[in-house]
Amino acid sequence: MTQLARLAGGPAARAAVLSLLLATGACTGDLGRPRQDIFSQVLAPQAGFWSATARGEAASHFRFTDDEEQLRDRAWRLVMPSHEKSIFQRRVSDLAHARILPAQMQSSAKSDYFNALTGGSFASQASRYARLAEDANADRLLIGPFRxxxxxxxxxxxxxxxxxxxxxxxxxxxxxxxxxxVVENEGLILWVCERVGFRIESYRYALANLVVEMPSREAIRAERAIMALEAEAGPLCKMPLIGVFGGEGRAPAGEGDKAPVVYKG
Structure with a gap:
């Protein structure tokens, strides 16, 4: 016990210890989110604060307003992997949402969604196109309230x-x-915009590969759903911000690097 206390002496070490506890002790609640318990309500936020501080990111001790709490709740669904079968990546994204891990540790492989979509058994290719359209439509309905x-x-x-x-x-x-x-809030908005863009890319990758592997007229419905999602995402990624990362939901024109993602979940 004394050795564990010494290991947990610094911010990064404390966050690492709590990360292990969270990874092994978290239970699943409604909609796949962590159940509201001591881990998600007390340990995760504190570990996230320590981790973000250790990485040199902005971290505020202020209490959240109601809108800030709701923003983080709405963001969770949009920064998680699109398919529930991406179990490992969902855990990574969960820890990134809590700021225990940096957001950059999320997967950027467009093929993840397609692999999860086609990884199990299914009776007809129509079900795969239907699932793709349903996922894109579900995302579209979340963007307006988040914005x-x-x-x-x-x-x-x-x-x-x-x-x-x-x-x-x-x-x-x-x-x-x-x-x-302010940096946390704006960083969260930018992160959501980035992950929505990644979802759109993943859906387009999945659609193209479904058409190559299992052509179907159902592809038309899926493509329309993706186009509708893309149209809904546009205003979100162009909304005026205060400007700590450039003033919009994307990097300013002429800058090759993505806006940094720092926020408190």
Whole structure:
């Protein structure tokens, strides 16, 4: 026990220890999300704060507003892998959502969804096209509410920073955590935009390979669903932000690197 305490002495080490506990002790609740227990409510947020701080990312100790809590709940579904059979990647994404792992550890292989979609047994190719269309449509229905939620958070952050910078009643010690929270919120929006784009790429990859392997007229319905998702994602990835990462839901024109992903889940 003494040795474990020594190992958990630093922020990164404490996060690693708690990550192991989370990986082995988390239980599944509704919609595949971690059940609301001591791990998801206490240990995961604290481990995420330690991990993000150790990586040099912005991390605020401020309590979340209702809209910020809801934004993180809505983001969870969009940053997770599209298919429930991607079990390992779902766990990685879950830990990234809690900030225990960096978001960059998520898979960027477009083939993951196709492999999960066609990995099991199925009676007809029509079911694969139907599932693809259903997944794209389900994502599309989530984007509008997330964008509306994000706009409320961004508006509140503008008020937050105007007050923090202009009011003599605000203690200097409040400025840094306020700025960190703005970075967290904007980083989360950018991350969701990035992962929605990745979903669209994954769906297009799956559709093309389904058509090559099992041609079907059902491909038309799936393609229309993907196009509708793409149209819905456009406004999200162009919404005006405060600008800590460039001002939009994508990197500014002329910059080759993606906007960094830092946030507090």
């Amino acid at each position: 509306a939620n994000a706009m409320r958070v961004v508006a509140a952050d503008r008020v937050r920073m105007r007050t923090a910078e202009s009011s003599p009643e605000v203690a200097p010690s409040q400025i840094d955590p306020a700025q960190a929270r």
